[in-house]
Amino acid sequence: MLIKLDRKCPTCGSSLEFAERKDGVYVLCRRCHLAVYMPVETVSEYATDFPTLVDLMAEELADMAKKVKKRRN
Numbered sequence: 838m839l840i841k842l843d844r845k846c847p848t849c850g851s852s853l854e855f856a857e858r859k860d861g862v863y864v865l866c867r868r869c870h871l872a873v874y875m876p877v878e879t880v881s882e883y884a885t886d887f888p889t890l891v892d893l894m895a896e897e898l899a900d901m902a903k904k905v906k907k908r909r910n
């Protein structure tokens with residue numbers, strides 16, 4: 838399952854996507870080739886609060902993007 842989110846990548850501005858796989862879920866930016874992973878066991882804690890899960894993962898992706906951007910400059 839792949840869902841386009843209303844959140845934007847802090848680095849490039851493209852839409853973030855939410856992907857569900859057998860081992861867990863990902864929030865990713867296809868243009869920057871960055872993704873944040875969360876295992877199934879952790880995701881199950883947020884089963885009733887999907888927006889909070891997406892917010893947490895998008896924030897983590899933003900932090901990662903900032904670190905990568907600093908290293909590239």
